[in-house]
Amino acid sequence: MTGPDRSRSVDEATLRYLARAFGRRTEVxxxxxxxxxxxxxLVVTLDTEYYPPDIEGVSVEIRAYTNGDFHVSYHETRPVDRRQCRWDRHDQPHNARDHFHPIPDANTAAAVDRSYATDLTRVVERTVLPWIDERVGALWESATD
Known part of the structure; x- marks a missing residue:
């Protein structure tokens, strides 16, 4: 067979590994x-104690497949709305296989092409977690303005 396998079987091993890794983090x-x-x-609920008081809930949902496809969604719930963004690797007509749907609503029209590490655990470590850290800082900065 040439090229990657395009089947969509859930990559249970990667999701189990990420569940253990997230379970050791204090902000989870x-x-x-x-x-x-x-x-x-894998749904990860973050501790809202790390966020300004107007943030009622924060979660990260991760889907991983044995063909290398993935979706990592960040969800932020407030009293009046819900904000989200998403890191994706999958074939579709709107962007490159690796792409990002930005906050506030992960709109397809706003998606931008990206290039991610091959391994999803590295994408989480090098892209998603640093983005979340920056987001928390930006939320606190805007809360004090």
Missing amino acids: RRTSLFPTNKLES
Whole structure:
């Protein structure tokens, strides 16, 4: 066979590894691997104590597939709205295989091409977690303005 396998089997090993890694982080309140409402996902609930008071909930949902595709979504809940962004690797017509849908609503029209590390764990480590750290800082800065 030439080229990557395009089947969409859930990469359970990677999701289990990420669940253990997130479970060791102090800013994580809970991890839920393959919850009944998101059978292909790892859902990570972050501790809102790290966020300004107007942030009611923060979660990261990760889906990984054995063909290398993934979706990592960040969700931020406030009293009046919900904000989200998403890091993706999958074939589709709107962007390159690696792309990012920015906050506030992860709109497809606003997606930008990206180039991610081959391994999803490195994408989380080098791209997603630093983005979340910067987001927390930006939220605190805007809360004090």
